[in-house]
Amino acid sequence: MFKRILGNVTPLTRKGTLPNFYSLFVTRRFLSKKFKPIAFYSIAPLTENRVLTLRNVLEKDLSSLGVVGRIYIAPEQGVGGINCQMAVPVDKVDSVKEFFDGFKNDFGTIEYTQGMQDTSLPNFDKLRVLVKKNLVSIRQHVTTQDLAVQPHHLTPEDWHKQLSQQKDEVFLLDMRNQYEYNVGHFDHAIKMDVDTFREGIHLLDQLVADKSKQKDIFMYCTGGIRCSVAGSYLRKKGYENVKMLKGGINAYGHYIKESTNTSLFKGKNFTFDGRRGEAITNHVLTQCYHCGSSCDHITNCVNTRCHLLFVQCEACKSKMKHTCSNHCHNVLEGKEEYQLDYDYHRQVAKAW
Ligand SMILES: [Zn+2]
Ligand SMILES: [Zn+2]
Known part of the structure; x- marks a missing residue:
């Protein structure tokens, strides 16, 4: 049996919380710069010592490049590696990528996803580099080793093609929380009616219970990390055809922007930062909880x-x-x- 561990990450609904004066504060501090939202993650077996070293180096060197954001690092005893969401001054993007190139031994080749638009307000107010037990909050005890068998990572193009072929026959799981799904999601996606990933992964067992081990199971999330964990969990249970969207909705948004295909994702891609979302299409799928007017803010x-x-x-x-x-x-x-x-x-x- 899995040993239940205490969640080391507070529920995602409480993430990205910002004080009321956020905009004012940020406006004054960053008015003249342009920032690019950049994210990546890597599930990697880091020792506890290495995690501490990395925390210090990342904090010091990224701060000196003017980067703000939220970086989690975790050791191999749990879901280990790095999960990085940053706002990088536009003129420092190449330097930041060069900096991370120096950590190939830790994180492998990094695949970045970028926000749809540069912004003069960075999406974070400062840089926080935090050591966690797990990169994503999870109820089961999972080590980095357990995640070695990954789901199939489909490029946005292949994802689009396969989803288009399957149409409404598709078995497609939205691995995010219900409020993320509500403001935007893929056609025919199954909503996890949960507020945290911890609860979501628990629901997976029920959702796949009547499915054959050969069934195509598609899953997606914002940037991919939640599917890397959830998909691997299903692979370990014997499901062979688990397919995740590589780079998540972030990457799909870029693909659609460049492509002539119609987006299979409708609405807004919710983000855990000051932007709280980027429109992939102009569909407004939600209503104000107080008055019922059409709104996705x-x-x-x-x-x-x-x-x-x-x-x-x-x-x-x-x-x-x-x-x-x-x-x-x-x-x-x-x-x-x-x-x-x-x-x-x-x-x-x-x-x-
Ligand atoms: Zn309240
Ligand atoms: Zn209202």
């Missing part, structure tokens, strides 16, 4: 004990003072004690 509830990510229109955002509920609003005003343990469905009661 994600608000991060400013009650620091809540920090819920949810869809809210500008008018309601202003009316509710950037909170998700009357309760959080009252907590902020000092009228109530915060009482709700985090529960997305209980907390956001739809008024419409």
